[in-house]
Amino acid sequence: MNLHGFGPQLLQGTLMTVRLALSAVSVGLVLGLLGAIAKSSRHAALRLLGEGYTTIVRGIPELLMVLIVYFGSSTMIGAVLRQFGIDTYVELGPFLSGTVALGLTFGAYATEVFRGALLTVPRGQIEAAQSLGLGRWHCFHRIVLPQLWRIALPGLGNLFMVLLKDTALISVVGLDEIMRKAQIAVGDTREPFTFYGCAALIYLGLTVLTSGGLMALEHRANRGYRRARS
Amino acid sequence: MITMTHTLPPALQADNIHKRFGSLEVLKGISLTAHDGEVISILGSSGSGKSTFLRCLNLLEAPHEGRIALGGEDFKLKRLKDGSLVSADPRQITRLRASMGFVFQSFNLWPHMTILENVIEAPVMVRKTPRKQAVAEAEALLEKVGIADKRNAYPGHLSGGQQQRAAIARTLAMQPRVLLFDEPTSALDPEMVAEVLNVINGLAEEGRTMLLVTHEMRFARNVSTRVLFLHDGRIEEEGTPDKVFDDPASPRCRQFMASHR
Numbered sequence: 001m002n003l004h005g006f007g008p009q010l011l012q013g014t015l016m017t018v019r020l021a022l023s024a025v026s027v028g029l030v031l032g033l034l035g036a037i038a039k040s041s042r043h044a045a046l047r048l049l050g051e052g053y054t055t056i057v058r059g060i061p062e063l064l065m066v067l068i069v070y071f072g073s074s075t076m077i078g079a080v081l082r083q084f085g086i087d088t089y090v091e092l093g094p095f096l097s098g099t100v101a102l103g104l105t106f107g108a109y110a111t112e113v114f115r116g117a118l119l120t121v122p123r124g125q126i127e128a129a130q131s132l133g134l135g136r137w138h139c140f141h142r143i144v145l146p147q148l149w150r151i152a153l154p155g156l157g158n159l160f161m162v163l164l165k166d167t168a169l170i171s172v173v174g175l176d177e178i179m180r181k182a183q184i185a186v187g188d189t190r191e192p193f194t195f196y197g198c199a200a201l202i203y204l205g206l207t208v209l210t211s212g213g214l215m216a217l218e219h220r221a222n223r224g225y226r227r228a229r230s
Numbered sequence: 231m232i233t234m235t236h237t238l239p240p241a242l243q244a245d246n247i248h249k250r251f252g253s254l255e256v257l258k259g260i261s262l263t264a265h266d267g268e269v270i271s272i273l274g275s276s277g278s279g280k281s282t283f284l285r286c287l288n289l290l291e292a293p294h295e296g297r298i299a300l301g302g303e304d305f306k307l308k309r310l311k312d313g314s315l316v317s318a319d320p321r322q323i324t325r326l327r328a329s330m331g332f333v334f335q336s337f338n339l340w341p342h343m344t345i346l347e348n349v350i351e352a353p354v355m356v357r358k359t360p361r362k363q364a365v366a367e368a369e370a371l372l373e374k375v376g377i378a379d380k381r382n383a384y385p386g387h388l389s390g391g392q393q394q395r396a397a398i399a400r401t402l403a404m405q406p407r408v409l410l411f412d413e414p415t416s417a418l419d420p421e422m423v424a425e426v427l428n429v430i431n432g433l434a435e436e437g438r439t440m441l442l443v444t445h446e447m448r449f450a451r452n453v454s455t456r457v458l459f460l461h462d463g464r465i466e467e468e469g470t471p472d473k474v475f476d477d478p479a480s481p482r483c484r485q486f487m488a489s490h491r
């Protein structure tokens with residue numbers, strides 16, 4: 001396969017895609033956990049907030065989400081700054097916009113995954129922690145979270161694979177990730193099959209790597225459960 | 231000597247505990263004073279409120295009325311909108327709970343940690359005991375309850391009796407002033423009951439202060455210094471084991487004892 005010297009460009013694009021995916025998933029995991037806690041809260045206002053977040057984000061097509069965050073954020077930041085008498089144009093930029101848009105989306109779906117997992121931690125284990133004097137944070141962080149993680153991991157893994165491919169959408173706002181590098185190469189060489197094929201292979205490769213990583217994580221998280229209660 | 235002990239505040243004191251679930255009034259004013267070294271068994275038919283009372287004592291359930299004190303220190307309580315009482319001071323309640331060991335019917339070990347990790351968790355995280363020391367103490371406790379060889383096993387790989395003994399070790403690791411047992415052998419296969427009762431008996435012989443909700447009548451009689459019989463959310467009968475088992479004043483208690491020989 002002749003890449004006409006675009007190999008390094010594609011490699012750069014791949015690194016950008018990976019960086020974006022990792023930064024979006026970090027944001028998304030935090031949002032998902034907060035969403036699940038909000039939705040499981042005793043307080044009606046928090047439940048409503050969680051409900052609103054997941055409903056709105058899941059109701060908007062991904063591509064639209066990217067455009068709204070990218071163009072909307074500069075309008076909004078501009079409006080806020082004008083309130084303080086500052087008249088400049090500020091924008092999040094493609095990378096940050098992509099992180100926010102994909103993170104918001106991942107978080108909304110992850111909320112449901114985490115919420116389901118929360119329900120599987122038996123009440124008695126939390127009572128045991130309380131009865132030993134563990135505070136709320138210790139209890140969540142040491143008892144609930146590790147078990148949540150184990151239950152949620154397969155579902156989160158799936159969401160991450162979707163996220164990985166959705167990073168291609170950020171090419172529309174000009175982020176130099178795999179997709180955009182491929183488009184540039186195609187425009188230059190008029191060999192769409194070569195470069196789109198290449199891009200497809202890269203995404204596939206990343207997915208395979210992710211799969212392997214997830215299996216290792218699941219294996220680790222399942223310590224102590226194997227052969228248990230057979 | 232006797233006057234000395236009576237000037238000390240009781241290990242645990244509960245006054246006039248009321249609790250309801252919705253419109254169902256489960257506890258209708260229960261009071262109890264446990265002095266150091268007392269072993270008090272709480273008996274009664276199913277649904278009489280025994281577990282609920284025990285759970286109210288460390289606020290796993292929120293009572294609607296009452297006062298609780300541990301070693302003379304009153305629990306600071308505040309009333310929620312629904313009328314129930316919860317702790318008004320998170321620091322105090324975690325500290326007091328750590329001094330009241332609670333052993334559950336269903337063990338409630340944490341499945342993602344080994345037995346040793348289960349036992350050292352609270353000492354290391356709450357008491358800030360250095361890890362090395364916590365491990366040494368935990369090993370001694372596991373030795374004491376007879377499962378030292380299971381230290382690196384996960385709870386899911388242990389029998390019920392072993393899990394309950396591990397749970398007792400976990401509770402003891404916090405060096406509690408009072409131990410509360412909530413039907414500790416009810417979830418066990420019959421052949422495993424004895425190994426857990428042996429451990430509890432050993433603790434009684436050490437002079438630990440304990441409250442025990444149980445259906446093991448013979449054991450309760452042998453181990454207790456005092457027995458309470460609950461009926462319908464009230465203390466129906468109270469006294470020495472001999473008195474409550476052989477010569478209760480209440481007809482209901484007499485009937486219960488007759489049917490649980």
Ligand SMILES: Nc1ncnc2c1ncn2[C@@H]1O[C@H](COP(=O)(O)OP(=O)(O)O)[C@@H](O)[C@H]1O
Nearest residue numbers: 251254256274275276277278279280281282283
């Ligand atoms: N969380 C709860 N919600 C509603 N009712 C409860 C709850 N826990 C206990 N009860 C009711 O309270 C009563 C006393 O229960 P419990 O204290 O478990 O009795 P015992 O331990 O003597 O068997 C029962 O009628 C039971 O159904």
